[in-house]
Amino acid sequence: MKTVFTTKEGVKMNSQLDFGNTANIKDEFHFLMTTYETIFEEEFDYFYRITDDGYIQLAYSYNNSKLSIKAQYKLKFQNKKENIISIVSNLIEANYLHDGYPTLKDSVIFTQLEFDKIISDIKAPKTILKEKAKQKITPLITFLEEQQLHPIPTGCNENSWTAKCPSGGNHFLQVVTTNDQWGCGYCKRKGGKEELEKWLQGRKSIKDQKRLTTMMKELEKGSIQTKKTLKWWLNRY
Structure with missing residues (x-):
């Protein structure tokens, strides 16, 4: 039975949030996408896993590194793709201050247009708030x-x-x-x-x-x- 290591939800930003080791479950992850990230346009491979106890996990591998679980949430939608979009959006939003916005190389789930919409949906409200901030220079x-x-x-x-x-x-x-x-x-x-x-x-x-x-x-x-x-x-x- 596919189960999670912890029932905590969120995006892993440091060692305080541990979603467990992937050594014994790496074959349960399915390829999702490859993105270009950082100022050096490095390639990151992302994989997803849906558990029998109702969670979706997002893991990544960089430069053939060990697979590491980066985010985990309870399933919120009936449709698998909607759950994947949700967890990817949460991951990007949590990391954009440090890493900026990724660009898509290829995916078996998203079209380029769909991925661009994920990014634009994250950016749109932030653009409004940025403009409001600029009106209040302290x-x-x-x-x-x-x-x-x-x-x-x-x-x-x-x-x-x-x-x-x-x-x-x-x-x-x-x-x-x-x-x-x-x-x-x-x-x-x-x-x-x-x-x-x-x-x-x-x-x-x-x-x-x-x-x-x-x-x-x-x-x-x-x-x-x-x-x-x-x-x-x-x-x-």
């Missing part, structure tokens, strides 16, 4: 723009934004404009405009110290030897 959003951290409304609601993280890492700050607060789960930092200013100043001091060390080493050889160091010195002092 002091924190203005500051983020001034610091070239590129704040962008998420479309989740009219007060939700993301911005480039000052750490320089490949992740982003989450910003809520109802109270002008920001947070970075990766760096484990949060606060308002004042806390962000202090963080940025600290980051600048560290960079300046490194550049000063570089300049002193160059001067020991007789002169500032790189245009980059000279430009930093002139702009800084």
Whole structure:
């Protein structure tokens, strides 16, 4: 009998949600589609499984990696295709902030037109909310723009934004404009405009110290030897 490892529903974003191992059930999954994802247009293969206890699961494999269950929900519709559309939509919506929107390479279930409709149905309400967000520019959003951290409304609601993280890492700050607060789960930092200013100043001091060390080493050889160091010195002092 095909059963689930857990009755929890959702899209797996971290280790807190475990849908179980596929080692003994991988043959129960059916091919669904191949998509292009990430800025490198990498190929991801997706598979689905419908259990005897009334669940649908969505798993993926990347570059011939082990099959991993990414999402699981109780069946909501009589029609199999509607359940597949629902779980695919939930997966894309949960990941679009991090991964953007996938494009379809091929599928045994969706036509290109049907897949495009899934994407457009997700985007449409977000576009409206993004436009509403842009009508309410707060002091924190203005500051983020001034610091070239590129704040962008998420479309989740009219007060939700993301911005480039000052750490320089490949992740982003989450910003809520109802109270002008920001947070970075990766760096484990949060606060308002004042806390962000202090963080940025600290980051600048560290960079300046490194550049000063570089300049002193160059001067020991007789002169500032790189245009980059000279430009930093002139702009800084």
